[in-house]
Amino acid sequence: MRGSSIGHPDKVVRRYLAGLALAALPCVAPAQAPLPSWNDGPAKQAILAFVGRVTKPGSPDFVPPAERIATFDNDGTLWSEQPIYFQLAFAIDRVRAQAPQHPEWKTTQPYKAVLEGDTKTIATFKETQLLQLVMATHTGMTTDDFTKAVNEWLATAKHPRFKRPYTDLVYQPMLEMLEYLRANGFKTFIVSGGGIEFMRPWVEKAYGIPPEQVVGSSGVTRFQLKTDGTPVLIKEPKAEFVDDGPGKPVGINRFIGRRPIFAFGNSDGDQQMLEWTAAGKGVRFMGLVHHTDSTREWAYDRTSKIGRLDKALDEATAKKWIVVDMKRDWKVIYPFEQ
Amino acid sequence: MRGSSIGHPDKVVRRYLAGLALAALPCVAPAQAPLPSWNDGPAKQAILAFVGRVTKPGSPDFVPPAERIATFDNDGTLWSEQPIYFQLAFAIDRVRAQAPQHPEWKTTQPYKAVLEGDTKTIATFKETQLLQLVMATHTGMTTDDFTKAVNEWLATAKHPRFKRPYTDLVYQPMLEMLEYLRANGFKTFIVSGGGIEFMRPWVEKAYGIPPEQVVGSSGVTRFQLKTDGTPVLIKEPKAEFVDDGPGKPVGINRFIGRRPIFAFGNSDGDQQMLEWTAAGKGVRFMGLVHHTDSTREWAYDRTSKIGRLDKALDEATAKKWIVVDMKRDWKVIYPFEQ
Numbered sequence: 001m002r003g004s005s006i007g008h009p010d011k012v013v014r015r016y017l018a019g020l021a022l023a024a025l026p027c028v029a030p031a032q033a034p035l036p037s038w039n040d041g042p043a044k045q046a047i048l049a050f051v052g053r054v055t056k057p058g059s060p061d062f063v064p065p066a067e068r069i070a071t072f073d074n075d076g077t078l079w080s081e082q083p084i085y086f087q088l089a090f091a092i093d094r095v096r097a098q099a100p101q102h103p104e105w106k107t108t109q110p111y112k113a114v115l116e117g118d119t120k121t122i123a124t125f126k127e128t129q130l131l132q133l134v135m136a137t138h139t140g141m142t143t144d145d146f147t148k149a150v151n152e153w154l155a156t157a158k159h160p161r162f163k164r165p166y167t168d169l170v171y172q173p174m175l176e177m178l179e180y181l182r183a184n185g186f187k188t189f190i191v192s193g194g195g196i197e198f199m200r201p202w203v204e205k206a207y208g209i210p211p212e213q214v215v216g217s218s219g220v221t222r223f224q225l226k227t228d229g230t231p232v233l234i235k236e237p238k239a240e241f242v243d244d245g246p247g248k249p250v251g252i253n254r255f256i257g258r259r260p261i262f263a264f265g266n267s268d269g270d271q272q273m274l275e276w277t278a279a280g281k282g283v284r285f286m287g288l289v290h291h292t293d294s295t296r297e298w299a300y301d302r303t304s305k306i307g308r309l310d311k312a313l314d315e316a317t318a319k320k321w322i323v324v325d326m327k328r329d330w331k332v333i334y335p336f337e338q
Numbered sequence: 339m340r341g342s343s344i345g346h347p348d349k350v351v352r353r354y355l356a357g358l359a360l361a362a363l364p365c366v367a368p369a370q371a372p373l374p375s376w377n378d379g380p381a382k383q384a385i386l387a388f389v390g391r392v393t394k395p396g397s398p399d400f401v402p403p404a405e406r407i408a409t410f411d412n413d414g415t416l417w418s419e420q421p422i423y424f425q426l427a428f429a430i431d432r433v434r435a436q437a438p439q440h441p442e443w444k445t446t447q448p449y450k451a452v453l454e455g456d457t458k459t460i461a462t463f464k465e466t467q468l469l470q471l472v473m474a475t476h477t478g479m480t481t482d483d484f485t486k487a488v489n490e491w492l493a494t495a496k497h498p499r500f501k502r503p504y505t506d507l508v509y510q511p512m513l514e515m516l517e518y519l520r521a522n523g524f525k526t527f528i529v530s531g532g533g534i535e536f537m538r539p540w541v542e543k544a545y546g547i548p549p550e551q552v553v554g555s556s557g558v559t560r561f562q563l564k565t566d567g568t569p570v571l572i573k574e575p576k577a578e579f580v581d582d583g584p585g586k587p588v589g590i591n592r593f594i595g596r597r598p599i600f601a602f603g604n605s606d607g608d609q610q611m612l613e614w615t616a617a618g619k620g621v622r623f624m625g626l627v628h629h630t631d632s633t634r635e636w637a638y639d640r641t642s643k644i645g646r647l648d649k650a651l652d653e654a655t656a657k658k659w660i661v662v663d664m665k666r667d668w669k670v671i672y673p674f675e676q
């Protein structure tokens with residue numbers, strides 16, 4: 001009875017296909033449960049619930065993939081920002097490197113304090129002085145040369161507390177969230193007050209976010225043909241766009257041209273981005289990272305000079321936006337802790 | 339002999355799978371040969387050859403998908419631009435619609451000529467007067483209201499020659515090229531002197547290019563909370579960025595942050611974009627659409643007021659960039675001809 005031992009051809013085929021399906025499992029197996037570095041709690045649950053709602057076909061909250069725009073602040077949201085913004089650390093290191101060409105800096109502020117390592121004076125610097133440091137170190141060169149300078153700095157500079165490259169200080173739970181959103185058809189963008197050309201050289205490797213999905217502050221650049229006919233873009237010492245506070249919705253509108261349905265920040269500089277996100281039609285996700293972990297990272301909010309979180313925290317509380325309590329919600333902070 | 343009539347189970351399964359494969363064919367069948375609306379000739383061959391080189395794994399010219407950035411001018415490259423830029427036709431129609439609220443326009447240029455349909459005077463308008471028309475009709479409202487105005491106009495306005503919606507006047511061969519590039523892992527961008535907010539409402543449907551892949555000229559927008567707390571972006575009557583000529587590499591650098599490996603334009607306003615593209619390392623594709631078809635479209639180049647192609651044509655000739663001869667290279671111009 002060969003026939004019966006084999007079974008009806010359809011049955012054979014079904015068995016065979018079932019075997020194929022099993023054999024294929026290693027390729028199609030679902031990834032581990034999402035957000036493994038997040039403790040179970042209201043923040044993690046809110047993220048999972050939101051993504052579930054907007055991606056479920058037929059759900060009244062369904063959002064087509066093209067409209068799944070997620071925007072993230074960078075400093076203090078995707079990587080640390082203490083004891084000073086990392087871009088300022090870059091500017092300070094560049095002042096030191098460029099000092100031999102600028103003997104006048106020895107006696108002129110704000111350069112003098114930087115060259116003398118006078119952190120007390122540096123801490124008193126107002127925005128104009130910080131901008132002066134940025135202009136002196138970020139302009140007067142081609143965009144290609146600036147990219148090279150950023151890459152060289154990242155390859156050698158070490159964070160003073162962790163003695164590690166600055167790009168090690170990205171938040172593991174946020175990396176997982178970016179991945180999780182992308183796996184669910186979201187397009188992830190950075191919308192940062194930081195310099196757009198400072199971020200672009202490294203964010204693709206660090207976060208999986210390509211340069212064209214980075215919105216940031218920028219200076220004027222000028223197209224120029226060199227004498228040999230080669231075109232270059234020269235970075236001019238003139239601010240063009242400040243992508244912070246009310247500038248964030250402006251930047252989102254200009255660069256992305258679609259309103260996010262999901263946005264994450266950590267400071268008052270993100271308040272308007274979250275308001276802009278919230279004001280769209282349909283369900284929306286607004287999140288804040290609250291720095292509450294003085295042991296593993298830093299604890300700061302209402303009175304901090306860097307990353308002040310005051311008005312946005314009140315609005316988040318009043319409007320039931322999601323506030324991530326870093327100490328409570330994150331199992332690990334940095335990838336190197338794992 | 340049921341067994342033998344059925345055949346060995348593996349054979350059955352193979353036959354069954356072969357049947358499945360055939361059944362699945364409508365889904366996985368290779369698309370028709372690329373660029374069907376292009377006549378065989380040097381332009382089509384150059385496009386196919388370039389894409390073949392940069393996408394062939396192991397080839398010395400291979401470019402990873404993330405770096406396959408392709409940029410396209412819009413007016414005269416992806417859709418027609420005669421007898422006037424379509425955005426100017428929109429501005430003119432809006433002047434007429436807004437005239438009741440502006441009685442002074444009846445006696446003031448440039449509005450007077452527009453309201454009187456005085457095409458002779460309109461033809462003499464300098465850039466400042468055109469800008470005035472654009473400012474008067476594109477600003478003083480929220481970004482959402484402007485988007486609505488663009489959509490309403492596109493739904494009703496007809497091109498004077500073809501008596502069809504303006505969005506019908508996109509170039510079928512270029513649509514095929516955009517599709518072909520995307521199918522080969524390219525990310526396609528518009529880089530246009532046209533207004534970024536004028537293009538974004540319709541380019542996704544027309545070209546398959548999402549709003550976040552549109553670079554264009556822009557005005558200042560200002561974030562504002564309405565009295566009920568709703569945030570809006572107000573379009574201010576102040577130009578911010580002109581994405582034309584040397585502005586195109588600047589816009590590419592600012593919005594995309596990567597140098598294109600493939601760029602297409604049609605006028606001297608695209609010359610610097612092509613130069614910037616050409617100056618990157620590795621193989622590059624620089625293309626120009628030459629308007630040579632006075633019967634099916636328009637014929638114009640060196641002396642045209644709109645879409646002048648003079649210096650860029652000389653440079654293209656000298657540097658062997660690809661010049662598409664519309665009359666010779668394109669089987670059809672518009673999708674509705676098919």
